[in-house]
Structure formats: structure tokens, C-alpha cells
Amino acid sequence: MKKIVLSALLLAGLLGHGTAAVAAVEYKIVTASERGTYIKIGRDLAQFVAPAANIKLDAVPSAGSAENVRRLRYEPGVKLALVQSDVYQSFLDMAAAGNAAAGTMIRPLRVILPLYNEEIYFIVRADSDRNYVHEIRNAKLNAGELGSGTALTSATLYRLMFGEPMPDAGVSYLSNEEALAKLVTDKTIDVVAVVAGQPAKLLVDMKPESRQLIKLLKFDPGHPSSEAVLKTYFPANVRASSYPNLLTTDLPSLAVKAFLVTYDFELKDTESNLRHMARSLCQNLPLLQDKGHPKWREVELALPDLGRGWFYYAPTAREIRTCLAGETRAGRPLKSRAVKVCSQQERILGLCQ
Template sequence: MVRHIKRRQFVALSGAAGIAGLAGCIGEDAVEDGDENGDDEGANPDEGGQTLSWHAGGTGGTYYPLSGDFKSIVEENTPHGLQVQSTGASVANVGSLAREEADFALIQNDIAYFAVNGTGLEEFEGNAMENIRGVATLYPETIHVITQADSGIETVEDLEGASVNTGDLGSGTQVNALQILSTAGLEEGDFDEQNSDFATAADQIRDGDVDAAFVVGGWPVGSIEELATTSDISLVEVSGDLRESIKGDAEWFADDTIPSGTYGGVDEDVETVSVQAMIATHEGLDEGIVEEVTEAIFENTDDITQKADFIDAESAQDGMPIDLHPGADAYFN
């Protein structure tokens, strides 16, 4: 069953119709950390190459440094340059891809499915972004629910009445957080929702400005690592009957475990769930370019510093929820 989430504070559709209208609304909050154009890392194409726009996520998560790895690999092994931009991540990124303002983007596999099929979220209903194509899946994106060690919050249900940062407005993190909270029986008004990027959420936990925060990313997430060096933190388990119900409501979630010692002071394994990070593009991008970029990344995985243990050509189609771009298909198949 797909649970349809109505997210308060999401960018309103205001009567927009069709892919272009929806994508324009979603894209309004796309840039969060770069200059006014979101141009964080300029491209360096060689003669005959193209400048390709690559939309990542917030600088406090995994998408942004991983995109920096991809930039280095692509620019060393193809004539093309990647212009990496920090954004509001998955939901913002599918809007950019649908408008063909981004050539590549990192997104969650659940958001990719929702966007292409026009389902899952109220904002996607009847507005399928059918031009988005898959390139490769990368690694599990783990749901972290962070709180201060002495908060007394031990279960997701304990977040009733709490102040909770559910992630950037319009991000995949916010989508996942509200899905999990809803399955736990917490709806709008049952908690005080705050929205920001991962780095700001960590600061809010440190300063006591929120009781808990959701962060979705491959462990270890840099902003949580940094927080754990200065504050005593706890990670709330998503386990047992709740975890089974979450997977029943949303089949893209999978069991996951954050190993003990991943973050300072967290000395036991933490059971939770995860989605899958993936690279996406759009059908208008040249097949040869997509094949060159895909080949460069997966033939040079030894040069990847983020989540390198998971990123491999053999597993790059596991959990792929949408049609492949012909350029990616040419490399993998």
C-alpha cells in the first residue's frame, strides 16, 4: 500500500497543472548552500566536452561530498565538467530534472518512483514526471532519528508533543520522516515540525532547540559525527512491530542497522530502516554523454571516498525503481 502524505508547509501547487507547473513549484527551494545560483563547484570541461549540471544535496549530508568525488572522477576520465550544486535534495532534484535544469542528480529511490509515476505524495498526484530516467543505485540511505542522550525519547511514539526537525522542506528526508511518524500514529498537530538542512538540525539538537531530528544518509553522516564529538547523543530505534508496519505501508523501505561505534557515545547497534540513494538524469540528455559519465564512475570506484564499500557496478541496478536512460543501459547491459 502506498501511503499518500499531505505535507503542511510544502510548496503549494497553487493550481499548477502538468509537469512544468509542478516542477516549477518544487524547484523554488532547491538551492540552499551555494551562491545565489547554487553554483558551488564550477565545472572544468576539456576541449570538446560539455559542462554538466549535477544537483546534490545539503553540504551536511552524504550527497554533496559524494558528488565531489564524482566530479573529480568524471573530469579526470572524460572531457566533460561537472558543476555540482547544493540543493534541498531529492524532491527539489526531481523538479530540476523534470525541467531539464539539472543533467544529473542524486535522489532517493522512493522519490524517483513517486515522481515518475505521479503517485505517493499529493503534490505528485496526476503530475507524473515521465522524462526522468535512472542511471544507477548507489548505497542504503539510513534513517537516523537523533536526540540528546538525556531526552528520555526512546521510541518514535515518544515524539508526540515534541519539537521535531523532519529535514529540509521538500526533501526526501521530510517525506520519509512524515511517513514514519504517520505509521507510528503521529499526524499533523501531534508534534511541532521544524525544517532545515542536516547541519542546522545538528546545531538545533546541540542547542536544545528541537527535541529530535530526522537525518537520512549513508552512515556515518558527517553532521552527526561532528555533533557526537561535542554533545552526548542518542539514536532512536525504528524496530519491531513499527518497522514491520513501515515496510508494509511503503515497500521501498528495507531493514537496516547502524553499527555500534559509528557515532561517538552510541555503543550499541541501532535497528532502523533505509531507502536507496541513486543517480538519475532525464531523457533529453545525450546517450553518449550518459554512457561516458556512467562508465567513468563505475570503472573508477577505487577513487570514491564516500560509501565506497557499497558502490559497485554489480549492485548498481538493485532497487532501481524507474526506467534506465539508454546511455546507462548501454554501459550496464
């Protein structure tokens, strides 16, 4: 009898241990460069949100938003992505214009949550005659890496301001670091475009002597070219407190919205895991705002109407609404194949075959 009881207890212990030791599912979130804001946002999600959903989340660097759309669509293991609103909209526009590759990529993608605005910077040499964004016409411009949201933003802004694409002869697609080096050394670049939520590590890490080498261009909302720009982008301020080694006063600028995006997954296990992730995000937003990147303080748990062709991922949307309703009842307010000539936009988005 003792042996039977002992065996039963051992078996129960083993079963209990096995239940407790269920391995977390491994997912990836594609972000952007190691020195950008997206990588930190992804790592915050991995540290403060994913564990409660029993997910081991790997924040993976990438070239940026356009690449993220492709990787989310086709790369195994990638279940989440951070994507700029103008990149997402550009894929939708290309699809509506008849680009089958763009439609195939973007139509199954779904939004989990709008996050925050990312500031847009145009950097020139300190001795440059240019002082405003609308003065970059025909400059030797580094638009950002091919496949990046920055490159798409540069192309879109240029077209909106000047009614024409960036001149191919004067555009480069280097990394931010490479482009800044050329800007101040061999001077083969006049303007470097950067998109990153402030405080962006790339600019935070600059030394005080950087003021003698570079400056940021201002955005003038009263300039005639700005009307079209402000239909797609948002006015913003780059705060001197974000970059004390670079700025002495706040700088008027532009911003683009960042979105947390997934795929329209129908597999029940994946759907369930993402629902748990959404609930954990809802419950742990205060922790993110306290311990994570400062941009989390701008995030509101809300599901506003999206543009035409944009859709929320239904399982996570239901979970977030349920969570919000529960928090409200509890009295805890939440913070808010033919040969063709490819266009510049198609090349940036990686749609030129």
C-alpha cells in the first residue's frame, strides 16, 4: 500500500511539474535598426507584456517598416511587426492602383493597436544655407535604407511638397550612420532623413561638439508646400530636452503614426496566443509607461476608426475592448512578369520584380 501511495504521489508530482513547465511559444516581432525607437518598443513588449501571455518574444532588427510588412507576410515565426502609417497606406494605395504584389502582401495584415507618433528629422551640415524642410528640393538626399519606412517617408514627403519624385541621381539609400559620416566628411550628401520617436538613441548619443557639425531643419506649417504634407503627416515638436547636446530650443517638425500590426491568423493556437498578448498589453500598459521607452507615455488604449482598407485583428480587438470595459467598471481609468519601369515608390517598397 505504501508503495502504491508513494507511486501515486510521485506520478502526481511529475504531472504537476510537467504542467508548470509548459514551454512558452516562441514568436518574433520585426522592428527597425538597433539604434532606433522600434527596437526598444519591441524589447519592451518582450520584457513586460509577452511573458504574461506565455510567449517568448524576440525583437528582431530590420531595415524598417516596408521590410517588416514583407517579413510579417512571409517569414515563419514572425507574428508581430511595427509599421509606419504612411508605409501601410502606400501598400494599400499601390494595391488599389492594380499592383498585385502589393495587394497580396497588405490585404491579410491587421492592426492590433495604433501606438504613437514618430518624429521626422532632416539633418544638414551646421554651415548649410538650408534651414527649413521645404528647402531640400534637388539636394543630395539620403532617404534611408531601401525597405525602410524612412525611405518611403522621404519619398512621400518630397512628392507632396514638390509635386515630383525625388531625383534618382541625387538620392542615396545608406544607413543613418553611413549617411551622417558622409554628410560631415566627404560632403557627398547634403541632407540625411531620419524617422525615429524621440528620444532617438542615434541623436541622444551625439556629443555637445555635434552642434558644430550638424543641425536639424525646421518645418514651416505656413509655407505653401505644407498644406499637402499635413494631410498625411502630423505637426510635431522635437524637444530640446530630448537632445540637449544638439538643440537649445524646441524645433517644429513632422511626425508619422506607428502601428502594432499582425497577420489575419486563423489557426486557433496562434489566435489564442495573440489574444493573451493583447490582454497583457492592456493590463501592463502602466508598467510600460513607467519602465519602458518614453514613447509608451503617448500610447492610449483605444481603437479609433482606421482608414479605408485598414482593419483591426478581430480577436485582439475583442480582447482589448473587453479589458477596457473591465477596467472602466473597476473604476481604473486607462491612459490613454512583363518588363516594366518601376517607380521610385515601388523600388522602396520592394515591389519591383
